Amino acid sequence: MIRKRLAVRFALQMAAAGAMLVLLAAVIAIWMLGKFEDIEVSRNFAPLGISRLISEAGMDSQGLIVDPKLLRRLQEDGGWLQSLDGKGNVLQSFNAPNDLPTRYLPGQLIDYWIGNEPFPYKLGLWMQEKDGHLYTLLYGSRSRTKDLLGRVIDDGHILNHTILFTDSSLDLLNKIGGWIQVLDREGAEVASWRKPGDALTSYTLQELAMRAHNQAHYGIAMDSQFDSRTGLTWIIQYPMNQTENQASRAPFIQSEVQVIIIGIAAFLFTSFIVFILLSLWYANRFGTPILHILGWIQRMGEGDYTEGNEGKGRNRKGIWKRKYRIFGEVMESVHSLAVRLHAGKDAAEQTQRNREEWIAGVTHDMKTPLASIQGYAHMLEAEKYSWSVEDVRRFASTILEKTAYMDKLLNDLALTYRLRSGEIPVHFEPKDIGILLTESALRAAAHPAFESREVHCSTPSTPIIVDVYPPWFDRIVENIVANGLMHNPPGTRIDIALIKLSEKGWRVDFGDNGHGMDQLTMERLFDRYYRGTNTDSAIEGSGLGMAVTKELVHAMGGRIEVNSRNGQGTVISIIWDA
Structure with missing residues (x-):
């Protein structure tokens, strides 16, 4: 009976520990997914990050978006956002610069968007529904080096694989701590200015596209412009941390890998804590009654047949406490043995007294x-x-x-x-x-x-x-x-x-x-x-x-x-x- 009860108890407790670890793994997995989503939002703030923020934002009585978190993220990203009605009128602006129009003609906005008309900002246009309202959203951001790159192309002079600039252009380049590369039609370097030693000297189409799209992965911001007059491509790159004269390099560990490592480490650490607590619980739950039984048996061997410790195994009603109840048969057997041994001892003493009285009689x-x-x-x-x-x-x-x-x-x-x-x-x-x-x-x-x-x-x-x-x-x-x-x-x-x-x-x-x-x-x-x-x-x-x-x-x-x-x-x- 006690074997079955112990087996059931251990199975239930192991199942409970397993369920706790599964729950812990689920919590960590949810945290990791949230982190992955945050990383993806950071890399693709427009439109993914903005769509998410707008879907989580509140609305006022006039149907306008109210969200200080959206404004803060736009400021951190360096972009702006405008909400337009069906006629192109600006209904609401977030972090918008002063040179933006307050109304966009439909054809004019499309030309700005597809690049037929010059516009000082990179534009993103999409529509999103929230609480029954359809919002037309216009997102824009200005590259720190887009205007500088145009000036560099006009001012730069290539001589013996080296690029010469005027003093004013050099001052602007020094402020961002970047370098310039000029590529031919095949992507091979023709000339460079202050290029780091570990920078590439030739770019494939895929390499150039990856570095332009996933700048956070490499830790280097990049802008490029093709000069149709000469057939050359000018590239300006600079460290994303904007530290002057620091050579740019990709992060040692990618953000996703960091999240995975942290998640695995958190799971292992918390699992270790769970097993430590479970071990302490087992030691108290099962070790205490076992030590109590062993101490009781040892005292019986010394001639003391009492339970000891003022009967701490029982409550005031004389019933075994919860932690001792699983060993109830053993405790009762030891108790019966103690009673019998005590009775035997008393009987032996009584027999001895009776024998002495009988001999005397x-x-x-x-x-x-x-x-x-x-x-x-x-x-x-x-x-x-x-x-x-x-x-x-x-x-x-x-x-x-x-x-x-x-x-x-x-x-x-x-x-x-x-x-x-x-x-x-x-x-x-x-x-x-x-x-x-x-x-x-x-x-x-x-x-x-x-x-x-x-x-x-x-x-x-x-x-x-x-x-x-x-x-x-x-x-x-x-x-x-x-x-x-x-x-x-x-x-x-x-x-x-x-x-x-x-x-x-x-x-x-x-x-x-x-x-x-x-x-x-x-x-x-x-x-x-x-x-x-x-x-x-x-x-x-x-x-x-x-x-x-x-x-x-x-x-x-x-x-x-x-x-x-x-x-x-x-x-x-x-x-x-x-």
Whole structure:
């Protein structure tokens, strides 16, 4: 059972940990996708970034776009945005310079857009719907070097693969920290000015297009212009960080790769933290009860059978706490073992005490008759006395009486052990238990020592036939009657009743009106180690009569019970349930 519970518990907890890691991976993946989108928006701010910002922007009561974030991003990008109506009128402007018109004629705007008419800005035109309104958006940006490139082409003079400029053009070029290259129709370099050592000397169509489109990837801004008069292409490049005279180079790690590395590192780190926390939780959840059990077992080995730590494994109601409940069977088994060991220890100590008391009692019971025998023997041996025949016979009678008592004591001791081990083979025979009980009770009551006591026996009119061993049954009745009459004052009455049980079986009650017994005496009444009576009080008192009685009752398949209180008499019942 505990194996199944542990397997289920570990499976559920591993599943929970896996679900947590999946959730963590999903969160990191969402973050990475957001970062990828931000990178793509940064690279393609128009129209992708602007479309996204407008879709997230709010609207005022007049249907105008309200978004400070859009304005801030336009300022960072260096561009501007205008919203136009169907007739070309400007409805709303964001970061727009002063030289922009407030109305665009339809044909004129198209010429600006496709380049048929000169316009100082690169234009982007698209339409976007938001909240049921269709917006015509015009985006523009001015290149930092577009005008400078035209001046450089007009002012530059190529001489021996070198380009010469006037001082005013040199001042403008120095401010941006860039360099100039001139390419022929095949893309090979014809001349250059301040070109870095790692710059290309020849460009393919694809290479030139990639560097113009994905400038952030290379970390270098670039503008180019074809001179139709000479058939040459002029290129101006400069570092995007605008640091003077710093050689431009591509980033060591691309932005997407950086995001992936950060995402993987975050997942590994958080997974490590999750497993550390899970390990600590497991150590507390499973280690604590295991250590508690091991400590409990160790204390039991040292003779301390208590749970220890003030029973911290249980709550105030005595129920195992949650973390200990999974090991409930083990804890209960250890608890049962502790109870049994403690009971065994107490029983061993009690046995030792009983043995000592028994030895003291038997020694006393043996010494008393031996002292009498020894005394009479010395008297008979003494030469200074001349005993008559009657004296010798009286002495001999006393010696025989004491030796008979010792013989009975030894026989009772042997009988109790033989009954306990089942070494006495007997043959049970059917008898009328009422007749057998009456005869045994009368014989026991006829002893001269009990002349002042009364014994009454009542049996049912219907005979009760049972299989018993008559000598043993007679000994049981004799011992119980003798015990009740011997240990109670003169005038004591014993009432014996044979009762047929309602279902099956029968019972005999021996009730007296004597002074009763206390709890300790009842508990030890049938203890064979309990000290016997003084041999001077009665010859029948071997001290083992009730122990023999209990063993005989058990040997014949019955049980014996005692009910007594001080001053209220005693009832001893022998019961056969079948």
